Amino acid sequence: MNLIGGKLFIKIDPGHQMIVMDPDTGTIEAEFVAYSHSPSAIASPDEKVAYYTYGSHLYEYHLETKTTNPVMIGDNPATLGQTAIGWDFVQLDDPDYPGPTLFGFIGNYEGKAFKYNLQTRALKVMTLPLPPQPTDIYNVASGPDGNIYSNGYISGGVGVYSPDTGKLVRYTGGVGQSESIFTLGDKMYFGVYGDAKIYEYDPAKPWKANQNPRLLFSMQSESQNRPRAMTGSEEHHKLFIGTAPYYGQLGGAFAVYDTVTGEKQVYRNIVPNQSVISLAYKDGKVYAGTSIYGGDASVPVEKEAKLFVWDVATGKKIRETVPVPGETAIGALLVGPDGNIWGFAQGTLFIYDPETGEVIYREEKFPNLHYLTGGVDLEIGLDGHIYGTAGGKFFKIDPADKEVTILRDSNSHFLAQDRMGNLYFKNGPSAPYGNTLWRYTLEDKTISVTGVTLDRAELNLSPGDTAELKAEVEPAFATNRTVFWQSDNLGVATVDENGKVKAMAPGTAKITATTEDGDMTATCTVSVK
Numbered sequence: 001m002n003l004i005g006g007k008l009f010i011k012i013d014p015g016h017q018m019i020v021m022d023p024d025t026g027t028i029e030a031e032f033v034a035y036s037h038s039p040s041a042i043a044s045p046d047e048k049v050a051y052y053t054y055g056s057h058l059y060e061y062h063l064e065t066k067t068t069n070p071v072m073i074g075d076n077p078a079t080l081g082q083t084a085i086g087w088d089f090v091q092l093d094d095p096d097y098p099g100p101t102l103f104g105f106i107g108n109y110e111g112k113a114f115k116y117n118l119q120t121r122a123l124k125v126m127t128l129p130l131p132p133q134p135t136d137i138y139n140v141a142s143g144p145d146g147n148i149y150s151n152g153y154i155s156g157g158v159g160v161y162s163p164d165t166g167k168l169v170r171y172t173g174g175v176g177q178s179e180s181i182f183t184l185g186d187k188m189y190f191g192v193y194g195d196a197k198i199y200e201y202d203p204a205k206p207w208k209a210n211q212n213p214r215l216l217f218s219m220q221s222e223s224q225n226r227p228r229a230m231t232g233s234e235e236h237h238k239l240f241i242g243t244a245p246y247y248g249q250l251g252g253a254f255a256v257y258d259t260v261t262g263e264k265q266v267y268r269n270i271v272p273n274q275s276v277i278s279l280a281y282k283d284g285k286v287y288a289g290t291s292i293y294g295g296d297a298s299v300p301v302e303k304e305a306k307l308f309v310w311d312v313a314t315g316k317k318i319r320e321t322v323p324v325p326g327e328t329a330i331g332a333l334l335v336g337p338d339g340n341i342w343g344f345a346q347g348t349l350f351i352y353d354p355e356t357g358e359v360i361y362r363e364e365k366f367p368n369l370h371y372l373t374g375g376v377d378l379e380i381g382l383d384g385h386i387y388g389t390a391g392g393k394f395f396k397i398d399p400a401d402k403e404v405t406i407l408r409d410s411n412s413h414f415l416a417q418d419r420m421g422n423l424y425f426k427n428g429p430s431a432p433y434g435n436t437l438w439r440y441t442l443e444d445k446t447i448s449v450t451g452v453t454l455d456r457a458e459l460n461l462s463p464g465d466t467a468e469l470k471a472e473v474e475p476a477f478a479t480n481r482t483v484f485w486q487s488d489n490l491g492v493a494t495v496d497e498n499g500k501v502k503a504m505a506p507g508t509a510k511i512t513a514t515t516e517d518g519d520m521t522a523t524c525t526v527s528v529k
Contacts, residue, residue: 002039005047005063011040013248013297018052020061030066034059036084044118045089045100053084058116058123071116073123080114080125082107096122108194109156109176110209136433137426140414141181143188145203148416148424151178153432156192161437163418164450166476173209175199179374182230182239184259188213189239191227195220196243198227198257216257219243222266224253225295228374231279231286232259236312240286242276244373250294250301252276254310270317271306277373280333280341282354285318286310287341289330293372305330305345307352323350323359331376337384337399344369344376344390349402365404366390375431377414382421383442389415389425394440407440420447420475441477449478449517459511459526461493461503469499469524471513482516493526503528 002009008021011034018034018041021027034040034052041050041061050061051071058071058078070077087104094101097117106112111128135152137159143149148161156176160169180191190199196219205212219227229242241255245268252275253268270276271290278289288308292300305328309319323330324345336342340360341352347366352359369375369391376390386397394412396405411434413426422441428434441447451474459467473481485495492507501511503526511524 002041002043004041004043004050007063009039009041009050011037013246020050020063020066030061030068032059032061032068036087038086042087042089042102051102053080056081056083058084071123073121078116078123080106082109082112084114096120107176108154110173134435136428136435137414137437138432139178139181140416140424140426140437141188142183142416142418143203144183144186146419147203148418148437149181149188150426150437151175151181151190153177159437161424163420163422163477164474165472171207174207174213175201179226179228180230180241182232184232184239185234187259189230189232191230191241191243193226196222196224196227196241196253198239198241200259216262217264219253219255219266222253222268223249223251224266224268226373228252228275228277229279229288231281233281233284233312236284238312240279240281240288240310242279242288244275244277244291244293245295245298247295248297250274250298252290252294254288256315265315271308271320273300273302274306275373278330278333278343278376280335280343282335282339282341284312285354286312287333287352287354289333289343289345291329291331291373293329300328304328307333307341307343309354309357319357321352321357321359323352324348324362329371329373329375331371331374331390332378332388334378334380334386336386337380342378342386344378344388346370347390349397349404361402363402366393377425379415379417379423381417381423381442383445387415387417387423387440389413392430394425412438421445422447422477439477447475447477447479449480449515449520450474452483452513452515452520452522454513454522454524456524459501459524461501461526461528463503463505463528465503467501469495469501469511469513471499471522473515473520478517480515480517484514484516486512486514487526488512492528501526 010019020030036053041052061068084104089100102116111130114125116123137150138153139151150159157172175190177193178190188201198216199213201213224243225246226244232239237260239257243253250273251269254270255266257264274290280287290306292302307323311318327345330345333343347369348364351361378388392410394408413431416424427436427438455470471483489509493509509526
């Protein structure tokens with residue numbers, strides 16, 4: 001709420017509705033939609049005009065005529081690209097921007113800002129040269145390239161960790177805070193907070209903001225905000241998305257996107273007044289879990305979460321049930337090792353038989369666990385156990401007797417698995433906070449060597465010189481990383497058990513590093529002159 005020119009500008013959610021009220025009479029003088037905030041509307045220096053943003057454009061409201069219109073730059077509306085967040089009129093030491101200039105940040109990501117001058121009507125959108133800052137990890141997922149992707153809280157971007165090399169690459173921009181990340185075929189899909197935006201990323205191509213990843217669509221028109229879950233079917237070239245709505249609203253959506261044709265269907269309130277927060281796919285059917293909760297600050301009206309089944313061939317919901325009576329959210333679903341659908345409704349583990357449509361097992365495992373629209377992650381380990389995180393706990397479930405073993409009692413959130421069976425989670429006090437990625441290696445699993453490289457392919461030495469070669473075994477966490485060294489010409493160059501080479505006499509020798517596990521080799525040619 002803001003007082004401008006003697007009028008109250010009152011922002012109402014849901015719906016981003018702005019009301020202009022005369023505080024003396026209580027008369028509503030105008031209503032319009034405003035996305036901007038901090039503040040939602042800002043006064044011109046003479047308080048005759050209030051500025052706000054709607055969509056990606058800058059607007060002005062004229063208090064005298066009670067009318068709104070987009071700010072025009074020549075013949076075109078002033079485009080900011082995103083919503084204004086935190087703005088004010090300032091005086092800049094810039095001759096191109098004399099007098100009052102409206103300056104503000106736009107969006108949560110990439111350090112974007114704008115400045116608009118009242119006298120010259122000049123508008124500039126820029127990226128501020130802000131120093132890099134550590135970002136809390138908000139999500140963790142595996143990619144089709146075998147790498148582990150982590151996404152930043154609020155500011156977005158990704159960190160890409162290679163289990164094979166142990167190297168980390170960071171990409172800023174491109175995607176914002178991702179509520180869900182899913183791999184389908186050779187592509188990755190990011191479900192980004194704010195208008196439920198869906199991006200597609202091809203890891204085989206360079207990361208370039210606005211191109212790769214590319215925005216496929218948003219669900220702004222359906223009043224959806226957070227894409228909480230994704231799954232898919234390569235056979236049907238379909239991506240399935242579950243969402244939670246805008247602030248203050250109930251009624252999430254289930255969306256179907258065709259990755260070949262680009263067509264999408266959005267089914268809001270597929271379960272009335274509930275969000276869709278967990279998904280699993282098996283044999284032409286999508287299994288979806290809901291939550292009675294909606295957007296932040298909404299008040300639920302339903303009493304218990306539902307599990308519904310979607311038939312991909314017919315494009316219809318064919319079944320709906322309550323797997324755990326009285327529980328309010330189904331935070332995770334997984335096709336289990338027995339072919340049934342395993343899930344958590346709050347802290348209760350349940351198993352659903354897709355053939356009979358019956359729940360064949362349910363037992364409370366975490367009595368104090370409670371979440372609104374997400375909070376559990378599950379993966380099937382290569383050892384056959386089901387691993388998960390819930391309420392900060394990292395655990396495994398024996399599929400035979402359903403016994404839960406706590407592997408880490410706190411600070412464990414999200415979960416992803418690499419091709420070698422290692423599990424990754426975020427270490428932090430709560431789901432949004434913490435910026436370190438942890439790895440768990442299965443105790444009873446041998447991690448085989450996949451390759452070896454040397455830090456140099458050639459060495460040029462003089463007689464008597466020494467040099468040390470370094471062998472890098474892949475993956476970095478292989479169980480047996482022992483390397484043997486050998487020279488094919490000891491008269492020219494020798495090598496010891498640590499890779500130290502000594503030049504003996506002029507000539508050429510080949511130094512070979514061989515892994516004990518797998519007999520992987522790498523060579524370096526030594527020339528002695």
